[in-house]
Amino acid sequence: MLLEEIRLKNFRQYYNEQIIKFSKSASRNVTVIHGENGSGKTALLNAFSWCFYGKLDLPNSNLLINEQSLKDAHPNDEVECSVSVKFSDNEKKYILKRRIIARKEQQDKIFYGEPEVQLEYKIGGNSEIIMNPTDEINRILPENLRSYFFFDGERIDNLSKDNGSDEIKNAIKNIMGLEILERSIKHTGDASTRFRSELKNYGDSKTVHLIEEIEQLESQLKEFNTRRELLVKNLDVTKKQMKEIENKLKFIEGSQKLQQEKEQKDYELENIKTELKKINKELQEVVSKNGYLAFSYTSVNNSEVIVKDSESDGFGIPGIRSASLIDDLIQKGKCICGTEIKENSEHYLHLLKVKEYLPPQSLDSAIINFKTGLNIVKDNRKKFYEQLKELKQKEVKLQSAERKIREEINEIKSKLNEKDSEEISSLVTKLEKLEDSYSAINREIGGIDNEIRKLTDELNQKEKEQKKINSIAEKAQLAQRRIEACQTLVQTMEDIYKIREKLVRVQLQERITEVYRQFLRKGFDIRLSEQYELNVYNQNNNKVGMSQGERQITSLAFIGAIVDLAREQYKKEIKGAFEEGGIYPLVMDSPFGALDSDHRERIAKGIHKLSDQVIVIVSTSQWRGEVEGQMKELIGKEYQLNYNDPRLNKEQPYEYTEAVEVM
Amino acid sequence: MSIEQEQVQNILSRLPEDYVFILKEILEAEKEILHRKNLQGTNITSTIMDIVKERVK
Incomplete structure (x- = not known):
């Protein structure tokens, strides 16, 4: 989209009609509009958003029509205030005009009409009025991007x-094409639900019962998700309110220093919490990877007792488990220990002997290897405990630092509370209330997340059951195939979404x-x-x-x-x-x-x-x-x-x- | 071809051909109404159902 010109007629301080044409040149793509303070720069910026979206972000936003033009008018005269913007998009040329008409009545009374908007486009010499301009404008320049x-x-x-x-x-x-996928995921999911409702008309009683259960679970899930969305919004609003109060406290002389200290402590607390999360994750990883070692004590000890002094013939070599390895060493002419192996040498003959005594003839090599394995397990167990100890120590240290900082923050809060200023104490009280509500919302979200997880598992289970039912009529089978198509596509779109995002x-x-x-x-x-x-x-x-x-x-x-x-x-x-x-x-x-x-x-x-x-x-x-x-x-x-x-x-x-x- | 395109192609190649067409048509239908502020009256779910019905018979 490129802007061509803007016409302002009796809009705010723009008296009569003023036209500004914009540069569309590729090499000289800048249009500069300069003026002194109060000359109407911000009104000009607002003229764009008023024309496109009917939104105005100016003081006295109801006073749109130029004061002088209203003064000039005689009784029963009409005065037009309008902004029109010419622009092009994808080889189409548009003229968008928003206007409001005011009629001057007797005794200088002004009657304001409703704003009207008209979007006209020209392509190949033909011109047409677009019936629903809001949609077209949103397609070209979405309203939620206007501030950008x-x-x-x-x-x-x-x-x-x-x-x-x-x-x-x-x-x-919006800009990067993710919204289209997000919406498609949602609506294809909705289509799948509707196909399932159709299935109810054709399925046997068991299917109908299952579908009803699924529908009930889906409806519960939807309720939880809606509640969650609302809570997340509330959480956001509460956070903003907290931030506003904290900012206010920063600018009040009596609380400035303490608030700054508190912010510093909050920052430290956040860092500690992040560190603690990291440690917890590491602990989980270490335990899930090597946790079994903690239970190896008895079996390793018993095994050691069993294999102790059990070597009998002295032909065991660590690392050797098969005859092919010995053949390989002889062929290469070099032993594991680095000694050269020549035919009929002492080493050569020893290896041949070892080969004869490999399991099942002799268990020495196996026993030696098993003992090595036991030692490795013991070593790993030791390392595991050391690692666990180290992480636990870090965790305890961080927990104690967290406690200390929380106490310090509480101390600062009490000091703020003790301040002999109504303004400060009222802000601190508000902040405390907000903090309480923030925690309560967070807890509720946690609970809902848990419910959502449980319901999703149950739902998946029921869906699997439903797929297994074979005794369904032809129409039901068709509906089932359509459901499966929708579900596969939702999954595909979700995968693509992740990649795109x-x-x-x-x-x-x-x-x-x-x-x-x-x-x-x-x-x-x-x-x-x-x-x-x-x-x-x-x-x-x-x-x-x-x-x-x-x-x-x-x-x-x-x-x-x-x-x-x-x-x-x-x-x-x-x-x-x-x-x-x-x-x-x-x-x-x-x-x-x-x-x-x-x-x-x-x-x-x-x-x-x-x-x-x-x-x-x-x-x-x-x-x-x-x-x-x-x-x-x-x-x-x-x-x-x-x-x-x-x-x-x-x-x-x-x-x-x-x-x-x-x- | 970028890695992303390759990954997307890989996902799409695992889909039956009909499903790829359905996906394309769903995206086109969504694109038509993407910038509507209010989706009421768009019947997008029904449109998607029709797209699926047309291909899965």
Whole structure:
């Protein structure tokens, strides 16, 4: 999708009609719109989201229509406020227009109509109105991605904060073709359930009974899953609320120091918990691999007693178990001990003798080997106990450190509680309540997970039973085959999903790292976690707390990487079924706001490479200097937003903004 | 061919031919309605059932 132009008519401070055309040039893909504070830059960004989705993120969002245009109108006159955007997508040209009509009635009363939206498209000279524009718009530029492509530099730093992971996850799924698989899995599963209901009409009583049981289990499973989803959302909200309170406590003078200490302790506690999990995993592995050694004591001892002094003829050689090995040694001319074996030599004759005394003639070699085996078992047992002891000691040490830190955290909490400030104590009380509810939700999720596991096992069992029933009618057999087809396909899609998800994560990680290194001066590492959380690590591999500017850069790197990757997929000559990708514009308001001069230069230098179309809305002061220096040669179109100050212009004593092209 | 494509091909090659067509048609049907905000009225489950019925007779 490429934007061609935007027309704003009496929209907020844009008086009459203002037109901005965007550059579609490949070499000069940047359109710059600059203006002073209050000239309507953020209103322009919002004009896009209002036009596309009817969403506005501005103060006094009900005051859409330009004030002066309403003043100019006579009673019974109608005033139109509209935004229309021309854009192209897949060789189709679209015009999207959203408008609202206001009628001025007597005594300056204004009657506002309902917003109307119209989407028209042209292909090969024919033009057509699209009946359900919302679907088509969502197909071209999904609404849940609007904050990525029309982004507000002053707010965008949310992306790299703790609560950004859901947004990140959805954006990735949407763009990278994972959502289509996810939905297919769900709906094919639903189809399978419906086929099973059909089966009930044809099956015998046993089948019907089994199906009813399966349906009941499935319904219980569904209920648990729904409850779980809700709880996970609640958990997320609770976590956000806790974070907000903790942030507030950090900014109140009386609690600032203690809260910072608490955060440090929380961080240490998290690290210890991670270490403990690791130790537990190691313990499990060691026990499951070598646990049998703990039970070998009696059998090894008894065996030792049995084989003690049982060698009789002195022809046993350790390591030798078969005649073919002896033949092999003779043929090679070298013994296990390294001695050369020549025909009729002492060693040669000894080996021949040994060969004669191999089991069953003599058990010496077998006994020697068995004794060696016993010693190995004893050694391994010793090592196993040592390893176990070491891990247990580590575990105990970590547990005691965990207890200590928990006590310290409780101590800090009590100190916070004792603070002689209503604000602090009320926040601490709220936080404690939230922590309690967080733990309760977590426990409930644990319980539900357990139930889900049990139900899934039971369900699998019943499904197996159902498949075994042969005495079913022809129609029932057909339904059964269809169920099996659906189940196989769900399994296939789940397998493909896993592969795709892994690949998307790797590709995105590579691209984010590449863009991030280009944008950020410090040698930090950016990593996308399993939960799609963006984390930044310093050279010592420690997670870093970022400044507002760094968060902004992190988010920019992420958005840039997604847009770039989607474009790469779109332009691939041979595409897989899920590699749709797409061309997306980047419309950025104040992307350089919180950045220092060096970072502005870096972003300005690199951002145009990430998308086929970049539209930068920027204050004049942010534009002048390094940003202009870097982007000058890339500008295809440039506009200046001229704000009319009523105090200075006595001929037009009202506020309005004009968009003037800079030639 | 990338490793990922190979893995996907490997999974698909184990499927009966009819199932591969069903899978393709399901994905196409889902793609049609992918960007709908609300799936009500799309009958996607019925569409998938029809796709399966057409191929598994």
